[in-house]
Amino acid sequence: VSNSVTVLGLGLMGRALARAFLKAGHPTTVWNRTASKTDALVADGAHRAESIVDALRAGTLVVVCVSDYAAIHQALDPHVEHLDGRLLVNLTSGDSRLARETAAWANNHGAHYLDGAIMAVPPAIGTAEAVILHSGPQSDFESHEATLSALGTVSHLGADHGLASLYDVAGLAMMWSVLNAWLQGTAMLRTAGVNAATYAPFAQQIANVVAEWLPRYAEQVDSGSFPAEVSSLETDIAAMEHLLAESQAAGVSTELPRLIKTIADRAVAAGRGREQYPVLIEEFSRSSRP
Numbered sequence: 001v002s003n004s005v006t007v008l009g010l011g012l013m014g015r016a017l018a019r020a021f022l023k024a025g026h027p028t029t030v031w032n033r034t035a036s037k038t039d040a041l042v043a044d045g046a047h048r049a050e051s052i053v054d055a056l057r058a059g060t061l062v063v064v065c066v067s068d069y070a071a072i073h074q075a076l077d078p079h080v081e082h083l084d085g086r087l088l089v090n091l092t093s094g095d096s097r098l099a100r101e102t103a104a105w106a107n108n109h110g111a112h113y114l115d116g117a118i119m120a121v122p123p124a125i126g127t128a129e130a131v132i133l134h135s136g137p138q139s140d141f142e143s144h145e146a147t148l149s150a151l152g153t154v155s156h157l158g159a160d161h162g163l164a165s166l167y168d169v170a171g172l173a174m175m176w177s178v179l180n181a182w183l184q185g186t187a188m189l190r191t192a193g194v195n196a197a198t199y200a201p202f203a204q205q206i207a208n209v210v211a212e213w214l215p216r217y218a219e220q221v222d223s224g225s226f227p228a229e230v231s232s233l234e235t236d237i238a239a240m241e242h243l244l245a246e247s248q249a250a251g252v253s254t255e256l257p258r259l260i261k262t263i264a265d266r267a268v269a270a271g272r273g274r275e276q277y278p279v280l281i282e283e284f285s286r287s288s289r290p
């Protein structure tokens, strides 16, 4: 079934979104602050809205993807009466507070609202590789899921509008932590003449093994009970000392090894040394921590 869709914002990402809707056969209306960016899409079959009001009038489903939330308000605040009855799917990057505020704002003007996060680059949009997260009322997601699926692998995380942003940044924490850990090892091995490409398959294997631990460790976090099933924090700390000493001896950065050990040391000082690694959730869950 082809459903019509409006795309507001035709930057690098907005253009990719509009193109994917068109390719999937959905009648697509486009609007951009700088009107010339609509030309190529119109040539490919998109309908040009002459104004943002015309864009909002074109159909129920309105996907917005602009630089930031301030841009959304700059564009839409003067025309809020036209939001009534629309489903606004906001794929602009932001944080959970902004998502929840914008949901309340949209609801106040009679619109349904889903907040989204795009975990992909524009060339991946329209392929299964593009992961797009949504949060907000499940019924709003389900009623337009078929159309939104033109963009990639879409999922619904829950009713709280802040969830898409929270998952987005949680994913970034994972990504940067894995990359930093890999770079630490690479820096150490290079001092022994091992190049990055030689070490990479080993690093990849370790990352995969650790990833396998997550479901069981998550059960420990959720139950609040951390028996040392495979190793205790005290045992881990001895290995952390090796990592730190080797980094020092190799003359590479000790920042990351020191951070790893500092967090674990605090948990040991708090009497948690005989428990398993996920007990550190308590160190991560306090805002009084550095």
Ligand code: NDP
Binding pocket: 009, 010, 011, 012, 013, 014, 032, 033, 034, 037, 065, 066, 067, 068, 070, 071, 072, 074, 075, 091, 092, 093, 094, 118, 119, 120, 121, 122
């Ligand atoms: P671009 O800089 O390419 O495009 C920005 C868009 O926002 C343009 O359409 C611009 O309009 C519009 N805009 C900015 N300010 C206003 C305003 N005051 N009123 C109306 N429109 C405005 O950015 P991207 O397309 O790359 O990114 C868009 C969003 O997608 C961002 O939130 C980004 O974080 C997110 N995203 C992007 C990814 C990427 O790889 N590019 C990946 C994942 C998420 P104009 O043409 O008139 O300037």
